[in-house]
Amino acid sequence: MATLTNGRVNLRRNLAQCRDSGDDTGAANAVGQFSIEIKRWQSVSDARLRDWWSQCYRNASAREKIPVLAFRADHQSWQVMMHPDTFFSEEDVRGCIRMDIELFCQWLLHPVSFSMDQDR
Numbered sequence: 001m002a003t004l005t006n007g008r009v010n011l012r013r014n015l016a017q018c019r020d021s022g023d024d025t026g027a028a029n030a031v032g033q034f035s036i037e038i039k040r041w042q043s044v045s046d047a048r049l050r051d052w053w054s055q056c057y058r059n060a061s062a063r064e065k066i067p068v069l070a071f072r073a074d075h076q077s078w079q080v081m082m083h084p085d086t087f088f089s090e091e092d093v094r095g096c097i098r099m100d101i102e103l104f105c106q107w108l109l110h111p112v113s114f115s116m117d118q119d120r
Helices: 029-033 044-063 101-109
Strands: 033-039 064-072 079-081 099-100
Touching: 029 044, 029 101, 033 044, 079 101, 099 101
Parallel strands: 033 064
Antiparallel strands: 064 079, 079 099
8 A cells, every 4th residue: 555655654464463353454644543454355245245344343443443444356456445424323334435445545645524514
């Protein structure tokens, strides 16, 4: 991701997360407010996304962070899911928005509120 953000976002794998639970990244810079769960699988199904989001949401809630799920199936591009928390419970995967990794990195560099309540 550093190449997608000209080095302004730095993510590194949290190798202890499997043992200690928690975020998949030791995040610095703009991503410190997020709990990022990273999944790489042969194929991605709706059921798998629900399971991954549930794990992501639990980990983020325990740390009072914003859940972000980054995932990729074989021969596919990386995707990122976040929840705008405007109309639906953040726990419900059906309310998530989905974007590619490049768009997510651009959002990190130039954050825009997802809230519908704020003046634009």
